[in-house]
Amino acid sequence: xxxxxxxxxxxxxxxxxxxxxxxxxxxxxxxxxxxxxxxxxxxxxxxxxxxxxxxxxxxxxxxxxxxxxxxxxxxxxxxxxxxxxxxxxxxxxxxxxxxxxxxxxxxxxxxxxxxxxxxxxxxxxxxxxxxxxxxxxxxxxxxxxxxxxxxxxxxxxxxxxxxxxxxxxxxxxxxxxxxxxxxxxxxxxxxxxxxxxxxxxxxxxxxxxxxxxxxxxxxxxxxxxxxxxxxxxxxxxxxxxxxxxxxxxxxxxxxxxxxxxxxxxxxxxxxxxxxxxxxxxxxxxxxxxxxxxxxxxxxxxxxxxxxxxxxxxxxxxxxxxxxxxxxxxxxxxxxxxxxxxxxxxxxxxxxxxxxxxxxxxxxxxxxxxxxxxxxxxxxxxxxxxxxxxxxxxxxxxxxxxxxxxxxxxxxxxxxxxxxxxxxxxxxxxxxxxxxxxxxxxxxxxxxxxxxxxxxxxxxxxxxxxxxxxxxxxxxxxxxxxxxxxxxxxxxxxxxxxxxxxxxxxxxxxxxxxxxxxxxxxxxxxxxxxxx
Numbered sequence: 437x438x439x440x441x442x443x444x445x446x447x448x449x450x451x452x453x454x455x456x457x458x459x460x461x462x463x464x465x466x467x468x469x470x471x472x473x474x475x476x477x478x479x480x481x482x483x484x485x486x487x488x489x490x491x492x493x494x495x496x497x498x499x500x501x502x503x504x505x506x507x508x509x510x511x512x513x514x515x516x517x518x519x520x521x522x523x524x525x526x527x528x529x530x531x532x533x534x535x536x537x538x539x540x541x542x543x544x545x546x547x548x549x550x551x552x553x554x555x556x557x558x559x560x561x562x563x564x565x566x567x568x569x570x571x572x573x574x575x576x577x578x579x580x581x582x583x584x585x586x587x588x589x590x591x592x593x594x595x596x597x598x599x600x601x602x603x604x605x606x607x608x609x610x611x612x613x614x615x616x617x618x619x620x621x622x623x624x625x626x627x628x629x630x631x632x633x634x635x636x637x638x639x640x641x642x643x644x645x646x647x648x649x650x651x652x653x654x655x656x657x658x659x660x661x662x663x664x665x666x667x668x669x670x671x672x673x674x675x676x677x678x679x680x681x682x683x684x685x686x687x688x689x690x691x692x693x694x695x696x697x698x699x700x701x702x703x704x705x706x707x708x709x710x711x712x713x714x715x716x717x718x719x720x721x722x723x724x725x726x727x728x729x730x731x732x733x734x735x736x737x738x739x740x741x742x743x744x745x746x747x748x749x750x751x752x753x754x755x756x757x758x759x760x761x762x763x764x765x766x767x768x769x770x771x772x773x774x775x776x777x778x779x780x781x782x783x784x785x786x787x788x789x790x791x792x793x794x795x796x797x798x799x800x801x802x803x804x805x806x807x808x809x810x811x812x813x814x815x816x817x818x819x820x821x822x823x824x825x826x827x828x829x830x831x832x833x834x835x836x837x838x839x840x841x842x843x844x845x846x847x848x849x850x851x852x853x854x855x856x857x858x859x860x861x862x863x864x865x866x867x868x869x870x871x872x873x874x875x876x877x878x879x880x881x882x883x884x885x886x887x888x889x890x891x892x893x894x895x896x897x898x899x900x901x902x903x904x905x906x907x908x909x910x911x912x913x914x915x916x917x918x919x920x921x922x923x924x925x926x927x928x929x930x931x932x933x934x935x936x937x938x939x940x941x942x943x944x945x946x947x948x949x950x951x952x953x954x955x956x957x958x959x960x961x962x963x964x965x966x967x
Contacts, residue, residue, distance in 0.1 A: 441543045444529070464904065492656030493648070493789060494570045495674030498580065499655045500785065502587035502666035503620065504778070509591035510598075510616060522547075541702065549589045556581040556588070565801070569789065576677060583673040586691065590665045590698075597701040623663050630654045644860060648788055661687070665694065753829040753837040760814065760841035776845065779809050780853050787857045795863045796933060799871050802853060803878050806846075807910070810882035813842055819890065824959055832956035839883050846879035847872075870937035877944035881917075884948035884955075885910040891955040913951070917943040 456466060522530075522544050530540050559581050566572040572580070594616075602609035628635070631654060634646035654660040661671035668687045675683035750758030783805055787798045818824055818838055827834055850872040858868035889906045917940040925936035 440533070440535070441530075441539065445543070445547075488571045489569050489789070490649070490652055490656075491570060491674065491677055493652040494566070494572070494677070495657070495661070495670055496652045496655035497785070497789065498583060498670035498673055499661065499663070499667055501782075502584065502669050503663070504781075505584070506587050506591040506666050507617070507620065508778075509588060510595045511613065545593065545699075548592055549585065556584040559584060565790065569792075572677075579673050579676060583669045586672075587666050587669040590669075590691070590694065593695070593698045593702075594665070597698045600702055600705045619664075627651070627654050627660065630660075644788065644791070658683075665691075668694075753827055753834045755827070756818075756824060756834065756837045757840045763814075764841070764845070776809055776849050779805050780849055783853055784856050784860070787860050791861055794933075795857065795861050795867055795871060798857055798861065799874065799937070802857075802875065806875065806878060807882060810842075810846075810879060810886070811906070813883075813886075815839060815842065815883060815886055831958060831960040832953075834959045835887065835952065835956060838959075839887075842883060843876065843879060847876050850875040850879075864934075866934045867937075870934045870941070874937040874941040874944070877917075877941035877948070878914075880948040881913055881944045882910060884951040885913055887955045887958055888913075888951050891958045913947050914944070916947060917941075 456463065526544070530543070560577065563572070563574075563577055566577065566580075598609065598612045602612060631647060631650040634642070634650045638644065638647045655670075656674060661667040661674070668690045672684060672687040672691070675681070675687065748758070750756075783798070783802045786801060790797050790801065815838060824834060824838065854868050854871045854875070857863075858865075858871070863871075885906060888909050889902060893902055893905045920939040920943045921936040924939040925932045928935040
């Protein structure tokens with residue numbers, strides 16, 4: 437093999453495959469994910485409907501989703517080289533070698549594209565509703581992942597081009613970012629103008645169907661798909677679905693031309709990117725080392741708007757809750773985090789396209805998304821700090837104050853989501869309220885599942901095993917509530933949905949309280965976990 441970069445890539449892939457095969461934990465995890473995807477695919481085939489929705493709706497969903505992800509990645513990456521384009525081993529092996537810096541950069545870009553495709557793995561578990569509503573098959577699902585990977589890759593490439601060209605010039609960097617967001621805002625204004633008539637009808641008491649059809653027509657066809665990068669990626673996927681090969685060629689050419697332009701901006705820049713990626717590679721290696729040791733690392737932004745300093749109130753265990761409120765004030769709005777707002781926006785958008793399934797289907801999807809938002813919550817991060825163990829208060833009291841803010845934020849999130857979703861679906865007020873109550877009960881259940889895993893499996897250093905135990909624990913804990921939902925819906929057909937949701941909420945709360953009581957000494961000894 438002549439090329440050392442090709443050899444290095446092949447050896448890395450070989451070692452990763454051997455690492456999975458020789459690790460029982462990773463093998464179990466892989467089998468579990470395959471079985472879970474098989475269950476998702478089976479349920480998707482079972483819910484196949486005779487009449488499929490307009491395929492332009494799917495293209496519109498992809499356009500909006502790709503745009504949101506692009507802006508998130510570009511915004512975080514354009515101010516620093518924080519994308520893991522190179523690892524510490526790459527820095528050690530490649531940078532001192534007598535190779536062209538352009539070849540090394542090309543290697544990093546190819547590696548980054550592979551990572552972008554891997555990040556789209558979660559899309560596999562959306563197969564059931566994609567197949568049921570739009571007839572997407574396995575090949576179509578893979579194509580959607582490719583489109584997602586392209587959007588993410590171009591976001592990281594754009595961020596790097598912006599960074600290397602404006603490094604050391606904050607005014608220029610802000611101008612580029614404002615220009616990107618300004619173009620997006622203009623795009624949004626054009627979308628509203630194209631849908632103004634159905635929107636006026638909706639405001640006067642009309643139905644959602646004309647507005648959704650108009651939105652799908654704009655975001656799912658020309659000229660809406662001419663929006664740079666995200667529209668092109670979504671248009672490429674949608675055109676393949678429709679068999680419109682001239683449009684496929686058009687979007688492919690646009691993406692190739694943009695790739696050449698961005699790559700040229702990076703390669704012709706006089707700034708040496710070697711020093712820029714050293715800190716990123718070192719931070720990434722520290723995070724990998726911490727994961728191998730079973731530790732959690734908390735990402736702290738470089739610039740934080742402090743505002744008012746100090747807690748202001750709180751004593752003993754209650755200081756934990758007051759600290760969480762201050763952190764929320766500095767990092768989010770509406771009493772919930774920015775990540776929760778993103779999840780809420782996704783749920784609201786999806787409710788437009790899941791109206792045929794009713795509010796229960798939307799609630800199931802919202803609960804699925806909630807699983808990730810709770811898992812990424814602050815409770816686990818709180819355990820890596822010594823202060824929560826040093827407070828001279830009963831461990832149960834500290835535990836309750838540690839989860840209090842999360843429950844309040846979840847309650848606000850439930851109110852915001854289901855007020856909008858209930859209006860969209862035309863659900864009754866009782867059903868909306870019961871959905872709010874049931875969502876808060878699932879938040880408490882998921883948090884108690886977090887506590888259970890930390891209490892029982894806290895000494896396990898493998899993050900894969902911990903995630904597996906967490907998922908299995910939540911599955912076992914959620915089964916009684918689901919059974920109660922089904923039974924009471926059958927027993928009380930008059931209040932079918934509301935009664936079932938209420939029964940599920942009551943069972944969830946009882947199980948969660950029982951788990952919290954049994955694990956009440958979690959914060960008594962720091963030795964109970966390996967952090």
